[in-house]
Amino acid sequence: MTDRPAPDGDRRTVGRRTVLGALAGAGSAAVAGCSGSEPDDAATIDFEQERLDELAARFAPTLYFDSAEPWFPTDPRPYAAEEDGETVVDGFAAFDGYHERYEEAGEPPNPTVFYNGVRYEDSPLAVVQFWFYSAFDQFTANFHWHDWEVLHVFVDLDTGDPQLYVASSHSRSVPNNEFLDPDPDVVPRILPELGSHSSTLSVNEDPDQFQRVGEEGLLADITNTTIDTVEDLLGVPIAYGLPRDEGMRLPFVVPEYEGAPIYEHPDLPSVTEGSLVDGALTVRSLDALRSPPTDLPLRETGVAFRHADREDPIADETVDEVVGYELVESAELEDIAAFTGPQLSFEFAVPEVVEDAVASHITTTGVPWEQPRYENPALDVTAGNHRAELADRYEAIAEDESYGAEAAGALDAVVARVTTATETDEAPDGEGLTTTEASVESFVLIESDPEAVPTFAGGVAVANGVPEGDHRLTVNGAGQAPHSEQLTVAADEPVTTAGAEGEIPLVARENAQKVELSDAESDADLTRTAVEDDFAGRIYDSAIDGSDAVYVHAGGAYTTEVRDADDEVGAYRVNPDPPGSGDDSDDGDDGGGRPPIRIERPETGAAPLAGYVADVAEETRAAVAAAAAESDDGDSDDDDGGTGGGTNGGSGGGNDTDGGPTNAINGLERALAAAVEAARRAEERAREGDGEGTDRQLENVADRIARIEERLAAAREGLPPGLANATGKRIEQATKRVEQAQNAGKL
Numbered sequence: 235m236t237d238r239p240a241p242d243g244d245r246r247t248v249g250r251r252t253v254l255g256a257l258a259g260a261g262s263a264a265v266a267g268c269s270g271s272e273p274d275d276a277a278t279i280d281f282e283q284e285r286l287d288e289l290a291a292r293f294a295p296t297l298y299f300d301s302a303e304p305w306f307p308t309d310p311r312p313y314a315a316e317e318d319g320e321t322v323v324d325g326f327a328a329f330d331g332y333h334e335r336y337e338e339a340g341e342p343p344n345p346t347v348f349y350n351g352v353r354y355e356d357s358p359l360a361v362v363q364f365w366f367y368s369a370f371d372q373f374t375a376n377f378h379w380h381d382w383e384v385l386h387v388f389v390d391l392d393t394g395d396p397q398l399y400v401a402s403s404h405s406r407s408v409p410n411n412e413f414l415d416p417d418p419d420v421v422p423r424i425l426p427e428l429g430s431h432s433s434t435l436s437v438n439e440d441p442d443q444f445q446r447v448g449e450e451g452l453l454a455d456i457t458n459t460t461i462d463t464v465e466d467l468l469g470v471p472i473a474y475g476l477p478r479d480e481g482m483r484l485p486f487v488v489p490e491y492e493g494a495p496i497y498e499h500p501d502l503p504s505v506t507e508g509s510l511v512d513g514a515l516t517v518r519s520l521d522a523l524r525s526p527p528t529d530l531p532l533r534e535t536g537v538a539f540r541h542a543d544r545e546d547p548i549a550d551e552t553v554d555e556v557v558g559y560e561l562v563e564s565a566e567l568e569d570i571a572a573f574t575g576p577q578l579s580f581e582f583a584v585p586e587v588v589e590d591a592v593a594s595h596i597t598t599t600g601v602p603w604e605q606p607r608y609e610n611p612a613l614d615v616t617a618g619n620h621r622a623e624l625a626d627r628y629e630a631i632a633e634d635e636s637y638g639a640e641a642a643g644a645l646d647a648v649v650a651r652v653t654t655a656t657e658t659d660e661a662p663d664g665e666g667l668t669t670t671e672a673s674v675e676s677f678v679l680i681e682s683d684p685e686a687v688p689t690f691a692g693g694v695a696v697a698n699g700v701p702e703g704d705h706r707l708t709v710n711g712a713g714q715a716p717h718s719e720q721l722t723v724a725a726d727e728p729v730t731t732a733g734a735e736g737e738i739p740l741v742a743r744e745n746a747q748k749v750e751l752s753d754a755e756s757d758a759d760l761t762r763t764a765v766e767d768d769f770a771g772r773i774y775d776s777a778i779d780g781s782d783a784v785y786v787h788a789g790g791a792y793t794t795e796v797r798d799a800d801d802e803v804g805a806y807r808v809n810p811d812p813p814g815s816g817d818d819s820d821d822g823d824d825g826g827g828r829p830p831i832r833i834e835r836p837e838t839g840a841a842p843l844a845g846y847v848a849d850v851a852e853e854t855r856a857a858v859a860a861a862a863a864e865s866d867d868g869d870s871d872d873d874d875g876g877t878g879g880g881t882n883g884g885s886g887g888g889n890d891t892d893g894g895p896t897n898a899i900n901g902l903e904r905a906l907a908a909a910v911e912a913a914r915r916a917e918e919r920a921r922e923g924d925g926e927g928t929d930r931q932l933e934n935v936a937d938r939i940a941r942i943e944e945r946l947a948a949a950r951e952g953l954p955p956g957l958a959n960a961t962g963k964r965i966e967q968a969t970k971r972v973e974q975a976q977n978a979g980k981l
Contacts, residue, residue, distance in 0.1 A: 273621075275612050276630035278352035281360055285391070286351040289362050293387045293396065294347065294541035294561050296421055296549050297366075298442040300428035300478075301536030302512040305368040305381070307559060308332060309346040313369075314570060325370075325379025325575020326501045332369035334504035345539060345559035348567060350602075352609060354630035358392040361611040365564055365602055366431065372511050373430035374520070374712070375677035375686035377489040379575035382602050383431045385424060386611045388624070394418070398624065400614050401433035403474030408687050408696055409616040411435045411473050414457045414623060421546065425476055428533070429486055429511045434476050441552050442535040444476045446691070458617040473617070475690050478533035482692060483674040485517045485527050485712045489578055496578075521583060523713030524744040526654075526674040568603045582679050582686065582708050583716040585783040587750045590716070593679065593708065616698070648700045648723065650732035652676050652693035652709055655739035657789040658769050662857070662956035664811050665791040666769035666963075669739045676711030676740060686710075695732070704777070707732050715746035715785035719776035734764070734772040747788040747810040751796065751833035752781035758804070758838050762797040765808075768963040786810070788828060791853075791960070793846070793967050802838035803974050805846040812853060840928055841920035843975035847935060847968045848913035851942075854964050855906035861953055862899040895952025902945035902953075902961075909938035909968070920981040932976050939968050 280286075299306065312335075313328040314321050335343035348367070353360040364385045371381040386400040395418045401411040411434050416422070423436040425444055434444045438453040448454040458473035477484040488510065489496045497505045510516070515530055517523060538549040542558030549556050582593045607613040612631055615621045624631040658668035672693040679686040680697055682705055689695045695709070702725045708718040717738055723730045732738060753760040763782045765774040767790040774784050786792060792808040808831055836842075916931035942965055950958045 273612070273632035275610055275632050276354045276357060278361075278609050278611075279355055281351060281353040281391070286349075286362070289351065289360075289387075289389060290349040290364075290561060290563075291541065291543065293362055293364075293389070293422055294349070294544065295364060295385055295424045296441075296541075296546050297424045297426055297539040298436070298535050298549075298553065299426055299537045299539070301534045302515060303426070303428055303536060304372075304509060304511060305332070305370050305429075305431070306342040306537070306557070307345060307347055307366040307368060307539060308342065309344040309560075309562070310367050310369075310380075310570070310573070311567070312344065317574075320571040321569050322572045322574050323380065323570060325573070326499075328369045328573075329379060330502045330504045333506075333509050337504060342537075342557060345542075345557050346562055347539075347541075347559050348562050348564040350564040350608065352611065353391065354628065357628050357630035358390050359397070359624075359628045359630055360389055360391050362387045362389065363564075363608070363611060366426075366433075368431050371430055372486060372489055373427075373688075374485060374487045375580055375679075375688055375710075376430070377487075377578050377580065379578070380573040381431050382600075383426070383433050384602070384607075384614070385422060385433060386607075386614055387422065388611070397627070398615070398620055399435055399437070400611070400616075400620075401435050402614070403432050408698065409458055409473045410614060411456050411475075412458050412615065412617050412620050413437050413455065414620055421544075421548075425479070427476060428478070428515070432474060434474060434479075441548050442538075444479045446471060446473075446475055446480065457620070459619045472691075472694070472696055476533060477675050477688075477690065478530075480691075481532070482672075483527055483530040484688065485520075485530055485674070486511045486515050487520065487580070488516055488518055491576065491578055517712055520677075520710050520712045520714075521743065525742040526672075526711065526713040528673065564603065570601065572601060580686065582677075582710050584706070584708050584718045585716055585748065585785055586718075587752050587781045587783050593681070647728065648680065648695075648697045648705075648707065648721070648730045648732055650678075650695045650736050650738050652678075652689050652695055652711070652733075652738045652740060655741050655745075655770065655773065655787045655790070657787070660956065660959050661769045661791075662954065662960050664789045665809065665960060666956070667739075667767045667773070667787055667790040668770055669737065669773070672711075672740070674712055674714075676709055676714065679708045679710075681706045681708075695738075700730070709738055709740065711740050713743055714740040715743050715748075717774075717785065719774070720778060722777065734775040737773075739770070739773050741785050741787045745787050745789060746785045747828050748783060748785050748830040749792075749794060749808055749833070750781075750783045750830050751794070751836050753836060754780065756835045756837060758796070758802075758836060759799040760796050760836060760838075761799050764795040766793045766795070766967070767791065768793075768960055768967070783830075793850070793971075794833060796833075796836050796838060798838045800838075800979065802978060802980050804836055804838035804842040805971050805974075806833050806836070806842070807846055807849040807853065808833075809853060838978075839920065839980035840932070840975040840978040841917050841981060843971045843978065844913050844916040844920060844928075844932065844935070847939075847971050847975075848910050848917060850964050850968055851906050851909040851913060854961055855903055855910060857957055858899060858903045858906060858949075858953070858961070861957055862896060862903055895949065898945070898949035899952050902942065902949040905938065905942045905945040909935060909942060912938050916975070920975075923981060925981060928981060929976070932972055936969075936972050936976075939965060939972065 310323045313331045314323050348365040350363040366383045368381040371378050384402045388398040389396050396416050399413045399416055403410045413435050416437055425434040425436050435455045437455050445452050445455045456471055456473050458471040497507050537555045538553045539557050539559050540546040540549050584591045584593050602608055625633045653669040654672050655667050658666050675689045677686045677688050678695045700723050702723050704722050706720050710716050721732055760780050763778050766772045788810040794806045794808050796804045912934040919927035919931050946961050
């Protein structure tokens, strides 16, 4: 079966830096339902056939499919064959046979839902499972032959009341959609994801739309909380949703096999391009676009499937076409040993030095009746609050403590919010960023898990059950440059945040600039890299093993920080397109067509830190000098007191603060030039091994920076607002780096 994580979108805005920053120190209960250590639930047994059939007919769900859905629940048995003494269903046979039958009949072939039932021993708690088989799964981050999804209905046999609905999401590592204490008189409703069929619940009065939070008189369609600390910070339940039902875009990718679109394969004569998800929702590949797509249509309901032996007036009123499905006990399928087919893969781009490596992404489909949750459905309860409630009601369900203590020692959740990096109006043109909520969901792959998961709720990434140790986390998005980082999951931390303070800003490929560094030719043994934009702050922070590569926005201005094995620090100025550079090149090898910026022979210690201060001060001095020149040209009435000679290094007459804005700007420029000179001397002393001289010069640099702050206050009114803001931000960076240089253990 394939579940997957989910896009989702209560479209509220979550402020930067408040999103996930508190998670690292916050406690959280272990997440139930993860693979690994299993709870000590009671054994399950079969229960009376007549009662099972009655409950299956009562709770058989109605499914509302997207209008573009190609693959509806069907019976796989017509495609079964004997191979080596076993009954198997081949992917080619099922995929092609399904479309051949669909074409001949003009309607979905053999509409079928399978059911299974178990009761917990010595308990009134029972579960009716509804299994849905589709011939194919097409999803942007994962496509494969065959697809199994499931709805678990937990019911009390004494009262007959449903206790909990659990609908499978994209991945076992992401919380399912769950609803506690549903209305016993309302038929369960499922909203399958287009192409992938992962299941969202619909329990309120709006039958064919997903509602993450209750509003406008409607109940929420889920009662998940899952990870309390994430819930508190994000303000939305952590569970799968429907991105195109929640205002988000989610492009689909054309599946390929052996380098060609799957519909061109000779063993699939009945499959055409039109057999797949509609081309209006499809991209050839994530990296084929220069920017995220904005014109993908949102979700529309098409066909409803209901139990053929039961009327459903709500479905009749909601959609134009209602299909009746047969309800068949899954025991009739249990002679099928396997659902087979060659692996289809999805490639994730991983930024690395010199070139982009490619990580192959593969998933498999199992047989439901061989899965542990087939016998113990409580394993699929992924919301901690729901498992705790079931355990409180029924002794058959293990208490949280008996499961959580052991699981917390081996399993972790990795969380982050994926955002979009864009230029800010607060900065000089092309020299500062802000981050905004994503408009298109992206996809996250953790190297320990072969299955990528999509973000949800406008960029929320959650992966449960990540083993202790070091991992590479990679994020890809349609039309966006890839992001990749190394992180460590610790056994004693139930929640690990990825990104910079829990945030991962992605960059449109058309704006991407690759920054590379390697210690191969350096004396430093680099272990960590961080990148800070002048305005957006820290946007990248990763452990590294000597080399690293990151895509940044060409419209930002950055400080790249490196650390070595001794925790010594170095810093480098990276401004992809500084004013006056005239660099609009489009002949490089990164996502935006720009040649990568390489930090050659990176160092740590006082020398590179002082060199950084000199670089950022000189960059700012040049911009201020240009502003002074423009002021001279545009304001001749202020020419009489000291504009001459001040644009190139610190000489020139006049009182710095008298004579109008031009003189104040010139005074600021001279103060910056003095800081450049002092920082260069500090760097020279450090490289000469003169510790005392380095300390004296660093004191001079600190004094010069204080002088810059005074001059900026006087000149601010005469500077362009963006440049004034940038100068203030850079002074803060310079101050920080001088302090690091003064505290450095190496020159």
